[in-house]
Amino acid sequence: MKHVLYILFLVISLHTFSSVDLTQQAEIFYKNKNYKGAIESYEMIVKQGVMSYKLFYNLGNAYYKNNEIGKAIYNYELANKLKPNNDDIIMNLRIANQKTIDKIESKENFFLGAIKTGLVNYFTTNGWAWLSIASLIVCLVLAFSFFVSGSVSIKRLSFFTAVFCFIVFISSMVLGFSALQSKQQISFAIITTRESKIHEEPSTTSNSKFSLHDGTKVSVIETNETWTNIKLENGNEGWVKTADIGLF
Amino acid sequence: MNTHSHKLKPFYSLLFWRGVSCETRSISFGLKAKLLLFLCFASSFVLAQSSSFVAQVSKNKVAVGEVFQIAFTVNGAGGNISLPNINADFNIAGGPNQSNSMSMVNGNISQSTTISIFIAAKKEGKFTIGAATCVSGNQKLETKPILIEVGKGATQQANTGNQGNGAQQQTQQQNQVATPVGSEELFVRTYLSKSKCYLGEQLILTQKVYSRVDLRGFQNVQFPQYNGFWSQIEENTKQIELKQENVNGVNYYVADYNRVFLFPQRTGNITVEPIELECIVRRQTKRQPRNIFEQFFGAGGYEDVVVKVKSKAVKVDVLDLPLDNKPQDFSGAVGDYSYKAEISKQQVKANDAVNLKITISGKGNIKLVEPMHLNLPESFESYDPKVSEKISTNGGVSGSKTYDYLIIPREKGEFVLDKLNFSYFDSDKKQYVTLPSPEIKLSVLEGDASSAQVITPTKKGINETENDIRYIKTGNLDLHKKDDEFFSSFMHYLLLLIPTVLFIGGIVLVRKHIKENSNITAVKERKAAKLAKKQLIVAEKHLSTNNKELFFNEILNALHKYIGNKFNLSIVDLSKDKIVEMLLSRHVTNDTAKNVIETLNTCEYAKYAPSAVTGDLQKVYNDTVELISQIEEQIKKT
Numbered sequence: 009m010k011h012v013l014y015i016l017f018l019v020i021s022l023h024t025f026s027s028v029d030l031t032q033q034a035e036i037f038y039k040n041k042n043y044k045g046a047i048e049s050y051e052m053i054v055k056q057g058v059m060s061y062k063l064f065y066n067l068g069n070a071y072y073k074n075n076e077i078g079k080a081i082y083n084y085e086l087a088n089k090l091k092p093n094n095d096d097i098i099m100n101l102r103i104a105n106q107k108t109i110d111k112i113e114s115k116e117n118f119f120l121g122a123i124k125t126g127l128v129n130y131f132t133t134n135g136w137a138w139l140s141i142a143s144l145i146v147c148l149v150l151a152f153s154f155f156v157s158g159s160v161s162i163k164r165l166s167f168f169t170a171v172f173c174f175i176v177f178i179s180s181m182v183l184g185f186s187a188l189q190s191k192q193q194i195s196f197a198i199i200t201t202r203e204s205k206i207h208e209e210p211s212t213t214s215n216s217k218f219s220l221h222d223g224t225k226v227s228v229i230e231t232n233e234t235w236t237n238i239k240l241e242n243g244n245e246g247w248v249k250t251a252d253i254g255l256f
Numbered sequence: 257m258n259t260h261s262h263k264l265k266p267f268y269s270l271l272f273w274r275g276v277s278c279e280t281r282s283i284s285f286g287l288k289a290k291l292l293l294f295l296c297f298a299s300s301f302v303l304a305q306s307s308s309f310v311a312q313v314s315k316n317k318v319a320v321g322e323v324f325q326i327a328f329t330v331n332g333a334g335g336n337i338s339l340p341n342i343n344a345d346f347n348i349a350g351g352p353n354q355s356n357s358m359s360m361v362n363g364n365i366s367q368s369t370t371i372s373i374f375i376a377a378k379k380e381g382k383f384t385i386g387a388a389t390c391v392s393g394n395q396k397l398e399t400k401p402i403l404i405e406v407g408k409g410a411t412q413q414a415n416t417g418n419q420g421n422g423a424q425q426q427t428q429q430q431n432q433v434a435t436p437v438g439s440e441e442l443f444v445r446t447y448l449s450k451s452k453c454y455l456g457e458q459l460i461l462t463q464k465v466y467s468r469v470d471l472r473g474f475q476n477v478q479f480p481q482y483n484g485f486w487s488q489i490e491e492n493t494k495q496i497e498l499k500q501e502n503v504n505g506v507n508y509y510v511a512d513y514n515r516v517f518l519f520p521q522r523t524g525n526i527t528v529e530p531i532e533l534e535c536i537v538r539r540q541t542k543r544q545p546r547n548i549f550e551q552f553f554g555a556g557g558y559e560d561v562v563v564k565v566k567s568k569a570v571k572v573d574v575l576d577l578p579l580d581n582k583p584q585d586f587s588g589a590v591g592d593y594s595y596k597a598e599i600s601k602q603q604v605k606a607n608d609a610v611n612l613k614i615t616i617s618g619k620g621n622i623k624l625v626e627p628m629h630l631n632l633p634e635s636f637e638s639y640d641p642k643v644s645e646k647i648s649t650n651g652g653v654s655g656s657k658t659y660d661y662l663i664i665p666r667e668k669g670e671f672v673l674d675k676l677n678f679s680y681f682d683s684d685k686k687q688y689v690t691l692p693s694p695e696i697k698l699s700v701l702e703g704d705a706s707s708a709q710v711i712t713p714t715k716k717g718i719n720e721t722e723n724d725i726r727y728i729k730t731g732n733l734d735l736h737k738k739d740d741e742f743f744s745s746f747m748h749y750l751l752l753l754i755p756t757v758l759f760i761g762g763i764v765l766v767r768k769h770i771k772e773n774s775n776i777t778a779v780k781e782r783k784a785a786k787l788a789k790k791q792l793i794v795a796e797k798h799l800s801t802n803n804k805e806l807f808f809n810e811i812l813n814a815l816h817k818y819i820g821n822k823f824n825l826s827i828v829d830l831s832k833d834k835i836v837e838m839l840l841s842r843h844v845t846n847d848t849a850k851n852v853i854e855t856l857n858t859c860e861y862a863k864y865a866p867s868a869v870t871g872d873l874q875k876v877y878n879d880t881v882e883l884i885s886q887i888e889e890q891i892k893k894t
Contacts (some may be wrong), residue, residue, distance in 0.1 A: 031733055038728055058735040073725075100725040133743035141751045148759035156766055178741040184743045191741075 029051045034066065043074040047103055061091035068100065078200035078222025079108045082254035085198060085225070089191060092129035096213050108223030128187045136184030140177055147173035194231060197238060197253040199224045204253070206246035210235035231255060263507045272467030297787040305333030311385070311399035313505045319407050320377050323349045323478055327372040328388045328399060337371060340401075352375035356776065377406040402505040427737055434472055437747050442535060444513070446528065446567040454575050456590035456621045458652060459485075462512040463531050463567065465848040466503065470538040471511070472560060480529035484574075486523050486624060490515040500763060517653045519590075519621040520574040530567040537561045578679050585629065589680035591620015595691040605701045610663045612696075614641075616678060617656030618735045627659050628678060635667035665700040672697055777824045784821035788814045788884050793879065799873050807873060808862040811880050815856060822891075832856065844890045851883055 034049035050067040068083030084101040091097065109159045131139060150170035157163050205216035220226070226238040229245070258322040296363055302382070307330065328337065337350065351373040358367040377383065384401045403417035449460040465471070501510040514532070520526060539561050574878065576592070591615055600611040618624055627641050639662045647655035665671070676693035791814030820827055823838045832853055839849040 025737055027733075053733075053735070057738055059738055060736060062729040066733070069725055069728045096726045096729075103725050133638040133741060135260060137743040137745075137748045141748070141755075144581065144752055145755045148755050152759060152766075173495050176614055186740065211616045215295055228734055 025054060027058060032165060034070070037083035038066070038070060038073075041073070043070045046070040047074060059086075059090065061087040061097070064090065065094075065097055065100070066222060068104070072100070072104055076200075076222070077104055078198055078202075078224075080104045081108070081223045082200055082256065084200040085211075085254075085256050091132055104223065110224040112223065113208065124186075128190065130184050131187070133184055133188045133191060136187055137181050139178040140184060143173045143180060145178040146170075147177055150156065155193070168235075194228055194255045197226050197228050197231075197248075197255045198222075199226070199248075199252060200254045201252045203249055206238070206244075206248050208246065210237070210247040214247075218244070220248075226253075261554070265774040268341055272830065279752065279817070293615040295312075303785045307394070307395070307397065309388070309390055309397035309399055310502070311388060311402055311505065312405065312502065312507050313385070313402055315440070316402065316504050316506055317405045317407065318377055321382055322859050323374050323376045325372055325667070326375050326385060326402070326551075327370050327431075327444070329368055329370045330392065331366070331368045333367070333392050335391055337390040339373075339387065339388050340374075342375060342385055343876070344451060345379075345383040346377055346385075348373060349376050362422060371786055377404065379407050382406070388828055401658070408864070424690055429430060431510065436722055442471070442537065442549075442563055442565060444533065444565045445529060446531060446568045446570045448518075448570050448572055450572065451571045452575065453520065454590060454681065454683050454686075455521075455577050456588055456624070456681070458522070458591060458620055459518040459572060460652070461516040461518050461528060461570075465511045465513050465533075465565070466501070466508040466534070467509055467537075468506070470587055471498075471509065472536040472538050474513070474533050475562070476532075476534045477513075479740065480531055482516070482518055482528065484526040484623065485518040485520055487519075488623070488647075488649055488653050490517065490651075491684045507658075518651075519624065520572070523574045523576045526572055526574055528570045528572065530569050532564065532566045536565045539564050578686075578688075581688055583677070583688055584681035585677055585690075586679040586681070586688065587626040587628070588680075589620065589622070589625045590683050591619030591622070591680065592677070592682060592684070593620065593622075593680045593689075593691070597694050597696060599673070599696050599698060602697065603699050603701065604665060605667050606665055608664070610665070610698065611664050612661040612673070614659045614661070614676070614678075615656055616659075616682075617654075619654040622653065622655055622657055625657055628676065630673075630676065632662060632663065633665075633671050635665060635669075636671075637666060643685060648848065665698070668702045669701045670697070670699050742796040779822065780821040784818045785884055785888050788818035789881075791817060795877060795880075799877055802873075804862065804867075804873065808859045808876075811876060812856065812859040815852070815859070815880065818887075819852075822887070839887070842891050844887055848883065848890060850886070851879070855880055855883060 030053050034046045034053075037043070037045035037049060037118045041173050047067065047070045048068060050063060053063055054067070064083045064087035068087060070078045071077075071083060071199060072080035081101065084097055084104060087097050088094070088101065091138055101204050149167040150173060154163050154166040154170060157166065158176060179204050197221050199220045203219050207209055207214045207216050207221045220240075224240075226248075229237040229239055231237070231250060234250055236255070237245065238248055238253070239245045310329050310331070312327045312329065314321075318324050326342075330337065352371050353373075355370050355372070356367070357370075359366065360366075383404045383406060384402060387398045387401055389396060389398050391397070444463060444465045447460075447462040447551065449462075450457075450614070455460055455674065465474075472689050472718065497818070498509045498511055503510055518528070537560065591666075596615045596648050598613045598615075600613070604610050614628060616622065620890070623645065627643065630638055632638055635684075641656065641659035641661045643659055645655060645657040646655060673696040677690050678693075679688055679690040681687070682689050734817055745863060786858075793812055795810035795814065798804075798810060816830055819825065819835055819838070820830060823842070825834070835856075836853065837848050839852065855876070
């Protein structure tokens, strides 16, 4: 019984390695160019079930320095998903993408689609939430002043600004919901192994159509524990082992 | 390529003079030998010759019955030559003949003994001529066995083409004008120093012409295209030298036609195309002289024949340079280099130019070495370097390349130029070598103001820093649980709900207040006249009892209350100016307003001095009623 308790204690103490300690440790590893150590520490933080864009960004950096481009890009994408339009993430992602092997001709992005994704990614979901709250408060304050004020000019001004704020509120809610959806939905994957065979069917015995190399971004059509149906930007489709990719 | 030779240490070499008997060679070491050696030096006959024993055949591919020669040659001193038994497979057609030769060049005496035998094979097959032995000094020398391939007899005619054994030359000689030259007798071979190499590593390509005929020269040489290589032909100032080389027991004259240094520029299997050239060969004509003069003068006895020869294509497998530990500043230099950096001045004024001279010297693909990227401090301006190179191709491409950078510091300060490392791939050790930069210190003094005006700051450096990824985020990572999404969470909705509720509540409250307020004033306004009338009825009573004081008091009260109620004013606010202002603002006429003030004045006056009041009380009463009804009417109109 004593032993069991002891082991239990050990397990718990291992698990409760404070993430602050691990962060500091990883930082030192990274500074001393021990990238493997940094990766290990950051991965331990990830395993604790917590996340932040900084964590994925740092982990991506460590993988990049350790020459694991696929995993680096995957982590940058995760970071980008948590915090769109961050300069550092976009820059490093671009540099890492230059090192990928596969060059796939991408089809032209539709103009409206590009605008929409651009708008949705303009803020994080949290950003949209706060924007909706702020715009609603301003809208209500103005509406109140519209009702209360005796002056016609103030009434007119507050009416129009209140309407504008209300539009902002509605659109921030709509865009926030679609940002939330794209955040929770798995729609892309990054190849994280050096070379991965793309099969015609979800079984190892089926013919492999082509192979992809680490760092390549693909769209996900459907996924389960062992196989994932992917689609390339040039329209090619196939099945890849889920273990070979990082979904996000 | 077999060269059958056994070299002896010079110590065992002995002076040999024609006619000296074998006993001389068996002198034991002692006084006699020392004396002899001494004599030998004293008389300046320097003996620097080593003995070798070689067996040679004139052909190693023969036909049955074809006569060929086998020769055993001792270079240097040798005796007791015992020949191998060849009687089993070969008929002896002539010999053995022994010949001795001796020459003395610049005091060096060389001597050789050759035993030659003419033999012919008895039957087809492969036969080995065994080793011959001889004794030279204390050493027993042995030749290497020679393999002879014997083909079919006279039916197999040697062709003049490229392959075949070319054996039956003799039978053809009668039919043809000049002796054709077989591939056995004249061919060209291409040698590559390596069959596997790294990208950019130096390969030596040698074109060798092998000949057993009288080679007079070359023409129409078609050099291959060295596709996939950067090539540098060895400059050859010397004449082509002929050397002897033994190929499968047959002696050839070999000319190193040319040497090319190749540096592969791409990976994979690269084929070096063959070389094609025409050799001019002098041959004896075997035809009969046409006339007596020809016969007499010997004209036509020799003729120059042009023979086309072509080597075989050679393949080389080019490997990519290893990716591991590849230095960042590596720019493709492969070989063995040294590196030097010098600066012209240690101290310089700002805006004055300094020369930075970087010299890279060594062996390898130096011509392809890229100029280094200078990581200079930001206030430095640099220009494209002046490149000069000295390259020699003697025995491999080597030389030095000098980059002259002109640098202009624009700001004063102490600077250390570092990070000027030079990296190359050492193909022998198969690893990258980074030569560290020598530390160059430069102190920049304040410059002249006049020259400072031409500053054109360089903006190059800014973009180039983005080649590496940005640094990690340090400090707190703002970690949060995976599923705590704020958007659309309870908190989010609560924060949306609270202001809405507050707003609605506020509106309701304000509305209620306004309603209440507006109710009171409206009622008051509506009831003002009524109340005033009630007050006036009281006044009327006082009128009937002729109580002046009370009468005026009531009239005043009635007016004050009426106006107060009508305009929602308290009694305190009822100054006369305010009353006029209010009346006029509700569009009451000026006259009415004046009358109101007059009536008020009259009443106030009468209130404080009732006895002084004269005139008709009834009229005052009527006027007041009239006034109130007038105000009511005028307000309603608006």
